[in-house]
Amino acid sequence: MHATLDLAERISRISESSTMKVAAEADRLRREGIDVVDFGAGEPDFPTPDNVKRAAFDAITQNFTKYTAAGGVPELKQAICDRHKEDYGTAYSPKECIVTVGGKHAIFNLMQALIEPGDEVVIPVPYWVTYKDVVNYAGAACVFVDTDEAEGFQLRAAMVERHVTSRTKMVIINSPSNPSGAVFARAELEKIAQLAKDRGFWILTDECYHRFLYSGEPYSMATYPGIKDNLVIAGTLSKTYAMTGWRIGFALAPTQVIDGINKLQSHSTSNPTSIAQKAAIEALRGPQDSVGTMLAEYRKRRDFVVARLRQIPGVRINEPQGAFYAYPNISCAFSGGIANALQFSEKLLAEEYVAVVPGEAFGTREHVRLSYATSMHELERGLDRMHKFIAARQSCSRGA
Numbered sequence: 001m002h003a004t005l006d007l008a009e010r011i012s013r014i015s016e017s018s019t020m021k022v023a024a025e026a027d028r029l030r031r032e033g034i035d036v037v038d039f040g041a042g043e044p045d046f047p048t049p050d051n052v053k054r055a056a057f058d059a060i061t062q063n064f065t066k067y068t069a070a071g072g073v074p075e076l077k078q079a080i081c082d083r084h085k086e087d088y089g090t091a092y093s094p095k096e097c098i099v100t101v102g103g104k105h106a107i108f109n110l111m112q113a114l115i116e117p118g119d120e121v122v123i124p125v126p127y128w129v130t131y132k133d134v135v136n137y138a139g140a141a142c143v144f145v146d147t148d149e150a151e152g153f154q155l156r157a158a159m160v161e162r163h164v165t166s167r168t169k170m171v172i173i174n175s176p177s178n179p180s181g182a183v184f185a186r187a188e189l190e191k192i193a194q195l196a197k198d199r200g201f202w203i204l205t206d207e208c209y210h211r212f213l214y215s216g217e218p219y220s221m222a223t224y225p226g227i228k229d230n231l232v233i234a235g236t237l238s239k240t241y242a243m244t245g246w247r248i249g250f251a252l253a254p255t256q257v258i259d260g261i262n263k264l265q266s267h268s269t270s271n272p273t274s275i276a277q278k279a280a281i282e283a284l285r286g287p288q289d290s291v292g293t294m295l296a297e298y299r300k301r302r303d304f305v306v307a308r309l310r311q312i313p314g315v316r317i318n319e320p321q322g323a324f325y326a327y328p329n330i331s332c333a334f335s336g337g338i339a340n341a342l343q344f345s346e347k348l349l350a351e352e353y354v355a356v357v358p359g360e361a362f363g364t365r366e367h368v369r370l371s372y373a374t375s376m377h378e379l380e381r382g383l384d385r386m387h388k389f390i391a392a393r394q395s396c397s398r399g400a
């Protein structure tokens with residue numbers, strides 16, 4: 001007798017990551033020999049720093065190639081806590097830290113440890129794709145909070161408060177934001193922290209882009225007095241140290257939460273790769289200048305992308321304050337066979353071979369996301385093509 005091919009119900013609650021889908025389609029076209037410009041991937045185009053690579057070679061040479069503790073080696077946990085302290089002035093200890101297989105894994109495990117069916121999770125829009133699916137997978141309900149493009153997609157505490165109910169279990173904060181590049185005002189984040197304490201919900205702060213800020217001081221919500229019992233942090237080395245393929249992330253959270261995640265990891269992934277853990281220690285403890293070098297380059301690219309997008313008739317763009325994404329409003333192009341960002345992206349890829357991610361993936365219909373973690377040369381070529389594509393649509397030139 002054949003096994004039934006009906007997949008578990010929880011799998012039907014999630015869909016494949018749209019950013020990964022775009023990457024796969026751009027890849028397919030490239031393999032056909034087509035000259036695609038790819039603005040889809042949220043991945044630094046810089047190599048992993050040499051000192052980090054050397055640490056991995058050393059780990060192999062020294063046979064550091066066996067299982068480690070499921071939650072990572074103590075030395076790496078300490079390095080994560082020390083770096084966090086140095087960057088933001090926080091005070092975490094290794095028992096409040098766990099090493100994960102990338103930042104996504106930290107987010108997934110934090111949700112699995114904390115969220116239950118019937119819970120509500122508040123998610124500001126536009127949001128990073130994965131949050132919604134991970135909440136759905138946990139059987140909880142997403143409660144979306146719209147932000148306003150005209151206000152630079154800023155999140156204010158009052159907006160969050162309007163959506164908090166007795167079932168609110170968690171509020172997700174991602175600042176700098178993927179996809180909008182918005183950096184939320186510190187005063188508002190502090191008010192949200194106070195709200196969490198007053199109303200008894202968790203804040204999950206995703207610090208993926210914390211080191212990529214174009215102005216102002218680095219800030220972690222963990223410095224808000226008395227917040228640590230209501231706060232969980234998801235972090236990653238992927239973007240900060242151009243280490244996307246190494247798969248090292250972490251969670252900082254109260255000990256009970258970390259213990260829960262440790263149990264989960266002990267039965268699922270076991271330890272993150274031993275070699276990558278050694279590389280991560282070097283990334284966190286070694287020279288930090290590569291981060292500044294990348295940030296300076298991203299700033300140049302941001303200025304270029306914003307200036308070029310503003311030259312395209314009918315396109316609106318808020319200047320990103322952090323991360324490496326631009327999120328222009330391309331709704332002027334909604335005419336003659338294009339009714340939304342998804343169709344815009346499909347046509348742009350099919351006709352001009354430029355890959356962008358449609359706003360639908362992030363909860364809005366009038367925007368597309370361009371990653372500028374790619375070379376100036378590619379940015380020039382892609383933006384030329386996008387300009388041509390949009391300017392050819394009468395609906396855009398009329399509004400210009």
Ligand SMILES: Cc1ncc(COP(=O)(O)O)c(C=O)c1O
Pocket residue numbers: 042101102103104105128174178206208236237238239244248249
């Ligand atoms: C907002 C945000 N959080 C977390 C991640 C996770 O990164 P990784 O799993 O590669 O460490 C990403 C990656 O794109 C991201 O954009």
